Structures are given as structure tokens and as C-alpha cells.
Amino acid sequence: MKAFLKNNQSKSDFDFHTQFPGLRRDVAYLDNAATTQMHQSAIDAMHAYIAGGRSNVGRGLYPMAEETMRRYDAGRSTVANFAGVDAGRCIFTKSVTEGLNAIAFGLRERLQPGDEILVSAFEHHANLLSWRRIAKERGAMVKTMPMTPSFTLDLDRAKAMMSDRTKIVAVTMMSNVLGTVLPIPDLADAAHCVGALIVVDAAQAAAHLPIDVVDLGADALVFGSHKCYGPAGIAATILSLDLIDSMEPMIVGGGMVDRVTADGATWRQGIEKFEGGSPNVEGAIGFAAALDSIAFPNQGLRSRLVTDLKSISGVTVFDPPGAVGIVSFTVDGMHPHDVADMLGQRGVCVRAGNHCAAPLVEKLSSTGTLRASLAMYNDERDIEALVSNLKEIVKKAKA
């Protein structure tokens, strides 16, 4: 990470339109929790690799293949270092969803009937359905660590739920709906005290909070590229060395086998075991370049957004203490999709609906919420565009 925006810095301190060519001047892009605009450095790095001659990795025995392998390995090192570990613990998957599914698959044989998996009330479907499926297969149960009335994790009740039946705690580091930051180190300590593993979904957190897998105490952690200014189609799954040794790979095929006989096969050792098939080399290169350029959004912007939205009559804002980067809100008497549609027509991009976190959003609103999510390139003008257009829409709808 080269630069971090401080609270007293603004977008004008950086030439963001040069750094992010997809950042349109006629649009206030506030759907960054879905996907961020790509950093020029990621585009340049991928272009240099592709235009310079590409090859597969781990197969060819010619110099170009050797150079591709070097770039791929360097990318992996950068991504792993971003999370505070070395490359030997970093597996590339196509998405955070695939990474979480691969972890659930790999841990399934550790589960016995009656065992428990704890998830939080804040989970994205990716970190919920993957565990529900494995639990059903193994006769285990998925239990939900609850939310407080102020939309934070009820840590005391979460800790009280942990017992020797708890085998896995699977939890998001940052809610993709509310921006709530979950206390991962506390949960990790509590999980480890009862002999459970902790799996962390850092899909949202990676663009907003420092990620250090060791400091967090995570046994496994997943984050993706396209929410961190890199290309889509690639994510990092960080595993403990124990899990790398003991977990079964979800995907089998070329590239991950050690030996294949007429009636059997053995897997390669280490992370190679988990990367069956031709890898996304350009994705890894772009992901690494994006992480080298990442900065966290100005947290003062979120406060401004919350304050301004709360000033609009009929708008309800969900604002958990300590939340970062994301604000969910509703408009009285208006369906979120209608509002998002009208904002979109006016050049303001937000998301509406259940945000792939239906159990959580149903507690907030029966029809879903609107969500504005910030990135390093957003500034006060984006907030003003959202708020002024929303005021106008609400006013006309009431007229």
C-alpha cells in the first residue's frame, strides 16, 4: 500500500481520474461494495503481460513460460504480503465465494453429527450457504451469532454460544450491508479457546481496513480483487499451514496432481494442491498491481454521508457505531429499487435490494435497503450528488 488518505485529505489531493480511467466525470459512483473502478496500474500491468506475450504456468519449458511463472509468483507474493503472510499460504480462486466454498468443502470431514458452525447475523450468502450445505451433509448445525439493536455483533452472546461442539466460526470482517466492523481478534481468541477454527470473509474489509491474518488470528481468510481496484475473476484465499496440509481440494484436474495412475491419484503438496486448472495469470498480475496502489477511503466522508442523509425527511439511515465505508438507508413509502432506478437515471450509482444478505436485510426492511458504498476516489461531490438528487426525488414523490 503506497498511500492512505487521511481524514484531512480530499480527492483533490490525488488525480483520481488519471488513476482510474473508468471513473466517469458525469457519474457519482457509489456502488463500490459491489465492484470498484479499476486502477490504472492494474490495467497497465495486465496489458504489459498480455501484449508482451503470454503463456500458461507450470507447463511450458521455454523462456516465455518462465517469465510468466515469475510474474505469477510475484503477484502471489504481493497479494499474500498485503494480508501479512508469505506466498506459501496464498491460494488464488476465481472469487471470494469460490474461496469460501473451497474452505467449507475442505473442512467438511472435520464435522460430525451434532457439531456446530457459528456464523454471524451479518453474513453475505457466500459465507452462509456454503456452511449450511456442508452442515446438512454432515449432520452438523449452523447457528447465528446475533446482532445488537445498534447493528453491531453481540460479542458477549457470541462468546456464550461457543462450546466444545463448536468446530468452525465463519464470520465476515465487515458487513456488506451496514459497514459494521466485527471484532475478529476477539472472536478468534474465543473460537480457539474451544478448539474451533475461525474463517474470515474479508471481501469488503480489504478495501477499508488493514488485513493482517496473523494479528487477526484467522485460520483462513478470503478477499477479492475487484472490490480492491483490481480485475474481476480472482481472489485470494489465505490458509494456515495446517489447513494447507490437511484440507482436501475442492477442484481437481490439471495442475494440482502429483501422480495419476490407472485407478488413483495423489495431490501436489502446499498451495498447488488447491489450484486445479489453468490459473488466471493476468488476474493475479492485475490484483497485485491494484493492491500496490490501494488507499483506504476517507472515513470522514462516511460521517458526512450519514449526516446529510439523516437530514432528509422520510429517510431512515442505519448507522452502526464504528462502521466504515458503507451506508444503508431506506425512504419512507418508496421501494428501494424505484429510488435506485431514479438515482441511476440522474447519474448516481447505488445498490438496492437485499445485497446477497437476505437474513440481515429482512431485519432492517421488508423491501430491502438502498446502499451507498465508498471508495478511495470518492469525495464530497459524490455525496452532494447523492443527497441533492435524493432530496429532489423524495420531494417530487411526496408532491
Add this chain to the structure above:
Amino acid sequence: MLLEYENLLALANRQHRRGPMVDASVSATAVNASCGDECTVWLKIVDGAIVDVSYEAKGCVISRASAAAIADAAIGPIGRIGPMSGKDTRVLLGVAVSPLRERCLTTPLKALQDAISKL
């Protein structure tokens, strides 16, 4: 879009044909989980024709307006209903609706077609 929204809102809030039909020949419900839209239609059928329609709809404006338009258009021979598509619903509403909201638009039509398929 705002003008279209205002036009659709009047249709979406219309009370004509609203509510359950006690002597309906058939009914069906369709949902659009992504938007939370839900539409139930009740049909009275006589001699292969829909002679009366009522509906209940909740959800976004497009879905509720579409339900009202579909209810009006349903009166007539049941053979007309099966081939209807989102394109027909767009024509009925008379406004441009984003392709991203196709399911909002077509949920009431699906309820209507599901009801006919039960006959």
C-alpha cells in the same frame, strides 16, 4: 424516469380490480425474490374466456403498475395469455423500463400465466 415514475405510481396505486375474488375459478401467486415483489391473481373463467380478474400486488412501483395493466388486459380468451411476454407488458405500461427490472415487470404476468396453466 421521474415523470414515468409519477405516471406509473397512479396506476400502481389504483384500487380497481384489487382484492381476492370469492368465486374465482383459479388463482396463482408469483414472487420476485430479488425485489420482494409478490402478485396474486384471481380469475373467473366462463366458456374458455376470462370474464373477471382481480389481484393483489406488493413491491416496487413497476411491479404494482404492471399488475394493474395485466389485470385489465387479461379479460378475453384464455388462449391469448400463454404467448404474452415482457415486451407486451412494456407496451401495456407505455413507458421505458430498464432491462435490469425485467422481473419486476413480468412477475404479475407470471402469476397470470401460472393461473391459466392450472386449468
